[in-house]
Amino acid sequence: MISPEEILRKASRKYPDVLRDYVDCGDAPSLLFPLRMPCDLRLSEDLATQIAEVDRLRSGAKERRGFGYSVGWRRVNSPMRGKNHIPARVEFETRSDLLRLIGKQREFARFATGVDSLRLKLPEVLPWVRHRAQTYLKVCEETAGLIEVVSYLREHPRPDRFARELPLSVDTKFIERNQPTLRRWLDLCLPPEAVDETEEDFALRFGLRRKGTLVLVRMLDDALVAEAGLPCRELALPLSAVESLQVRPRCVVIVENEVSLLTLPPCPGVMALGGLGHAVTILKAVRWLNDVSLIYWGDIDPPGFVMLSNLRRSFPHVRSLLMDASTLDEWGQALSEPKPFAANSIISNLYQEELATHDRCVAEAFWIEQERFPSPEVARAVAAMVEEIGEPRGSQGGCQ
Template sequence: MIHPNKIRQKANNLYPKFQLVWLDGDEFFPCLIPADRKLPDDPAAAIHAVQLLRSESKAEKGFGYSIDWRERTSRRHGKNLVPEKIFFSTQMDFLRFIDKEDEFENFTSAVKIIRQHYPEIERWIRSNRKLLADSAADIDGLILVVDYLRANPRPGLFARELPLNIDTKFIERNQRILRGWLDLLLPPTTIRADEQHFARRYGLQYDQPRLQIRFLDPTIQQAFGSPWTDCSIPLETLAKQNVDSVNVLVVENKTCLMTLPNLPNTLAMGGIGNAVADFRLIPWLHQCTIWYWGDIDVDGLSILSRFRIHFPTVKSLLMDIETLCRHREQLGQRVDPTKDPFPPVNLTSFERSAFDVCHSEFLRIEQEQIPSTDVISILERLFPRD
C-alpha cells in the first residue's frame, strides 16, 4: 500500500511536466498517481495503511489527493474499502499538497509578462522554469535592462551608470538570466560571442584587471612613452598599445618581477594567476616571444597549460623536471592534497614530468625561493646582449 509521503514524492516529480502542460495551454487534471494499492498481508498493518492513506487525503484535509474506493471481500482481510484510484482533481489540490502554490504563481506571473514583451524567447522559458520562478521579483528590472541594451547596444558604461531604476548590484546579481535573454534578443553583431566575461560580451565598462609592467630595456620604455620603469596599466589600455615584436616575460610572483635584471628587448608583466587567459585580449602579444615563470606545483603548471591554449608557443622558465630535481631537497614543500586536477595539456614532456611528481608527492617549489644566481644565469643565457 502506497504511503502518503510516496504520493508527495510522485507529485513533486510530476511538477515539471505540469509546468510544461500549462505552458502549452493543455489540461493536466485530473492527474492520476500510479500507486501500489495492494493491502499488506497482516490485517492490522492493512488497517493502519488504509487509515494513514485516508488521513492525508482531500476528504480529510480539504486539499490534496482524492481516492476512489471500492468494496472488496477477501478471506484474509474480510470486507473492506480499498483504494481503486488515487488522483489530484484540481490544480489547487496538487500545488497545495506539494507546497508550490507561491512558486507556481511567481512562475506564471513571470511567464505572462515575458510573453507580452519577448515572445521570441519562449523556448528559453521552457528550459529555465526554475530560474524564472526564482527571479520573478526581478522581472520588471530585467526588462528595463534588456530594453535599454536593445536600444543602446554596447553602451560602454559601467552597470551602475545605466540610467535605470535598479540597484547597483542588480545586473551582477542577475547575470545568468540576463545572458540567456540578451543572447537571444540582441543583434548578433552587438555580442562578442567568443567572450564569456559578461561586461566584455555586451559592451559594458568594468573594473579592469591592471597588469604590472616592468621595462627591462630603456628602448622599450621609450617606445611606450612611459616615464616609469615599472607601472600598472589597465588591460584594455595595454591592449591598445602599438608594440613591435619584443620578448615578454610573464612572472607570477611580484617580488620576482621587481627583482629581474635588465634584459635586451624585453619587458616583464605580472601574472594574474587563473585569469591568465585574459592575456589573449592583448593583440600585440601574439607577435612576441613569451616566457612564463610560475611556481613548480600543480597550480603553476596548470596555469601554464591554460596559457598555451591561447599562446601555443609560450616557453616556460624554471618549471621543468630538471629544476625540480635540482632544488627539491632544499626548497621542496609539502602541500595539502586537493581534488585531482584536470590532466594538463600543452605541456612539454619535461614540464609534465614535473607536474606528475608534484601531483603524486604533494610537492611545491615556490618561484621566489629559487636562488637569484640561478635565475640571473638562465636569463642571461636566454636573453643574451649583443
C-alpha cells in the same frame, strides 16, 4: 502501506517536474497530470493494522480534506473479511492539488508569472528556464528587470557605457546583482556579433564599459626603461598606456602572480607584464604584443592552464614557462600541494605536453603555485627560454 507523510515527501520531490511541466504547457492541459504516485499499497496481514492503515490513508486524502492526493479504490470480496474497498492507486488529479499539499502555491504563482512574461517577450530563454527551473525560482521576481536589460542590449548591442548609466528603470546595481542569470540569457538572446565569446568578464563580453584594469609593467633591462621613457623599472599602467608604450622588447614575459613578476631576475631585452589572473585576456588590446616573442608563466594547475589557453586565443605564439611535464617530474614531489580540481569540459589551445600536464594535475589532484619555485630556478628557466626565442613559433608541437 504508504502513509500520508510518505506521500507528502514523494510529492515534494515531484516539484521540479511540476515547474518544468508549466514551462512546457503553461495554461494548456498539463502533460504531467493526473500524476500517479508509485506507492506500496500492500495490506498488512493483521486485520486491525490493515483497518488503521486504510483509515489513515483516507483521512489525508482529497475526499476528506478537499485537496491533495486522491485514492482509487478497488472492491474485493474476501471469504474471511467480506466485501471491502482497498486502495488501488494514489494520484494527484491536478497541479493545484499537489501544490497545496506541499505548500508551494505562492512560490509557484511567482514562477508561473515570470514564465508567462518570458513566453511573451523572451521565449529564447525558456529552454534555459526549463533546464534550471529551481535556479530560476531564485530570480523569478526579477523577471521584468531581466527582460528590460536583455531587450535594451538586444536593441543597443555593445553600447560602450557603464552598466549603471544605461537608461533603464532598474536600480543601479541590478545588472551587477544578476550577472550570472544575465550572462546566460544574453548569450541566448543577442546576435553573435554582440557577444565576444573569448571574454569571461561580463562587461567585456557584452560591450559595456568597466573600470580600467591596471597592468603591472616591469622592465628587466635598464635599456628598455630609457627607451620607453619611464621614470622607473616597475609601475602600474592603464591598458591603453601599455598599448601606447614606445618600446619593442626582444621578449615579453606575462606572469600570473604579482609577487612572482616583481621578483623576476634581470634579463637583457625582456619586459614583464601581468598580475592580472583570469583577466589576462585583456592584453589582446595591446596589439604590438603580436610582434614580439611571448612567454606565459602561471601555476601548474587546471586554472593556470585555462588562463594559458585563453591567452593563446589572442596570441597563438605564446610559450609557457615552467608548466610542462619535466617541471612537474622534477619539482612536483618537493613543491606540490594536494588540491582536487574538476576537469574542464572544454580546454583548447594547449600543446600536447601542456595538455598532458593539465590532465595529470586533475588525475593526481595536486598543484604547484608559481611563487614556490626557487629564484635560481626561475632565473635559469627564463634565461634559457629567452635564448630560444629565435626558434620558429609553435616549435613545441601542435595545439590540441
